[in-house]
Amino acid sequence: xxxxxxxxxxxxxxxxxxxxxxxxxxxxxxxxxxxxxxxxxxxxxxxxxxxxxxxxxxxxxxxxxxxxxxxxxxxxxxxxxxxxxxxxxxxxxxxxxxxxxxxxxxxxxxxxxxxxxxxxxxxxxxxxxxxxxxxxxxxxxxxxxxxxxxxxxxxxxxxxxxxxxxxxxxxxxxxxxxxxxxxxxxxxxxxxxxxxxxxxxxxxxxxxxxx
Amino acid sequence: xxxxxxxxxxxxxxxxxxxxxxxxxxxxxxxxxxxxxxxxxxxxxxxxxxxxxxxxxxxxxxxxxxxxxxxxxxxxxxxxxxxxxxxxxxxxxxxxxxxxxxxxxxxxxxxxxxxxxxxxxxxxxxxxxxxxxxxxxxxxxxxxxxxxxxxxxxxxxxxxxxxxxxxxxxxxxxxxxxxxxxxxxxxxxxxxxxxxxxxxxxxxxxxxxxx
Numbered sequence: 097x098x099x100x101x102x103x104x105x106x107x108x109x110x111x112x113x114x115x116x117x118x119x120x121x122x123x124x125x126x127x128x129x130x131x132x133x134x135x136x137x138x139x140x141x142x143x144x145x146x147x148x149x150x151x152x153x154x155x156x157x158x159x160x161x162x163x164x165x166x167x168x169x170x171x172x173x174x175x176x177x178x179x180x181x182x183x184x185x186x187x188x189x190x191x192x193x194x195x196x197x198x199x200x201x202x203x204x205x206x207x208x209x210x211x212x213x214x215x216x217x218x219x220x221x222x223x224x225x226x227x228x229x230x231x232x233x234x235x236x237x238x239x240x241x242x243x244x245x246x247x248x249x250x251x252x253x254x255x256x257x258x259x260x261x262x263x264x265x266x267x268x269x270x271x272x273x274x275x276x277x278x279x280x281x282x283x284x285x286x287x288x289x290x291x292x293x294x295x296x297x298x299x300x301x302x303x304x305x306x307x
Numbered sequence: 308x309x310x311x312x313x314x315x316x317x318x319x320x321x322x323x324x325x326x327x328x329x330x331x332x333x334x335x336x337x338x339x340x341x342x343x344x345x346x347x348x349x350x351x352x353x354x355x356x357x358x359x360x361x362x363x364x365x366x367x368x369x370x371x372x373x374x375x376x377x378x379x380x381x382x383x384x385x386x387x388x389x390x391x392x393x394x395x396x397x398x399x400x401x402x403x404x405x406x407x408x409x410x411x412x413x414x415x416x417x418x419x420x421x422x423x424x425x426x427x428x429x430x431x432x433x434x435x436x437x438x439x440x441x442x443x444x445x446x447x448x449x450x451x452x453x454x455x456x457x458x459x460x461x462x463x464x465x466x467x468x469x470x471x472x473x474x475x476x477x478x479x480x481x482x483x484x485x486x487x488x489x490x491x492x493x494x495x496x497x498x499x500x501x502x503x504x505x506x507x508x509x510x511x512x513x514x515x516x517x518x
Contacts, residue, residue, distance in 0.1 A: 145459075157395060164402035171394040183382040184368060191375035219448055226455050233442040237430060244437050248356075 097122045099165075100142060100150040102129045106201060106277035107162055108149040109307060113269045114166050116304035118173040130214050145222040163193075166266060178266045188260045192252070192267035196259070199245035200274025207238030207281050242283055245274065246292065253291040257298075264299065272299045308333045310376075311353060311361040313340045317412060317488035318373055319360040320518060324480045325377050327515035329384040341425050356433040374404075377477060389477045399471045403463070403478035407470070410456035411485025418449030418492050453494055456485065457503065464502035468509075475510065483510045 099115075101108045101124045115122075127134050127148055134146040143150045143160055151165045152158045159165070170179045180186030209215040210230040217227040219234070249271060252259055259267040275285060275296060285292050299305065310326075312319045312335045326333075338345050338359055345357040354361045354371055362376045363369045370376070381390045391397030420426040421441040428438040430445070460482060463470055470478040486496060486507060496503050510516065 159398050159402040161402040161405045164398045168394055168398040187370050187375045187379040191370040191372040194372045228448055228451055231444040237439055240439055
């Protein structure tokens with residue numbers, strides 16, 4: 097297998113942390129999104145839309161979408177479990193990781209992309225043919241959505257150690273990547289959110305956080 | 308179990324079609340999103356964010372996010388399989404259903420919500436505290452993204468009967484719900500996209516399409 101990565105981007109990091117937790121070591125090929133390397137050959141021959149990350153299997157099968165890649169790894173390397181141990185737990189991990197994705201990762205991406213000069217005609221990920229102009233109004237909407245994200249995190253982490261019960265899971269990985277990504281747009285965990293602060297300290301202390 | 312539904316909304320329909328395919332019959336409680344019934348009591352006591360659908364289990368556990376609900380149903384009622392039969396197939400279904408969600412469903416929702424008078428301060432789903440103003444620029448971006456969606460659909464369906472190989476799956480369900488939802492914003496399958504037309508006729512002829 098090969099993993100087409102972008103070390104600086106927050107989304108591929110979700111898969112890298114999961115790989116680090118499971119001890120998965122495969123070749124990683126770095127592609128620079130900021131310079132648009134993903135929207136040119138040779139990467140377009142790997143992923144015609146220019147999206148990252150992409151996983152390539154030994155038989156040449158390729159797929160993108162970070163959660164598809166993470167689910168595939170979870171099946172091949174089930175230990176430690178990161179997607180839930182029972183049907184209900186798996187549903188909760190999926191539901192919570194999705195909230196962290198939508199209100200944390202995507203909201204952060206909207207606030208970042210629609211302001212940064214390098215993304216002036218790349219309002220949404222992927223291309224290369226479709227230039228989609230930045231929409232300045234999304235910066236405020238992204239930041240407002242992140243406020244919602246922090247309220248939800250604090251409310252949830254007041255009740256449990258991790259987002260889903262007492263086990264670190266993919267829901268935590270997505271939320272942790274979102275919190276770190278928000279540093280790029282100068283948003284941090286509100287000082288009053290003590291449960292989130294406690295959780296963030298714990299997840300950041302795991303060796304996988306360096307991934 | 309109980310399913311909090313919104314018959315008119317495109318997103319809960321993804322779960323209703325999966326339930327129809329699997330013959331799952333449970334009480335369905337309709338909540339009217341257009342009139343904001345989801346942002347008031349008594350629904351807020353069920354889902355504090357006002358999101359739909361929500362699944363309630365017999366022990367009172369509740370979760371939202373349509374894919375969390377669909378995965379839970381797939382585990383309890385594995386026949387017919389709709390999320391893939393092997394690890395690679397499951398990765399492809401997840402990857403493709405996600406593309407259909409992002410470039411079909413969410414793009415449609417952006418184009419619809421940011422133009423409709425009932426959503427003037429509800430630019431993204433859920434509330435109730437956070438009023439997020441509509442952003443007119445998202446109407447054009449949504450429509451542009453849907454062009455991309457149709458190119459991808461046609462390209463994929465030129466090679467296979469359904470989105471992932473020869474089996475109807477969740478990827479088809481999400482794409483089919485997106486195509487039907489786009490009628491609200493007067494977008495239909497381009498006449499030249501003959502593979503997509505053939506596929507749409509087949510998926511629409513399934514009894515589950517009435518769900």
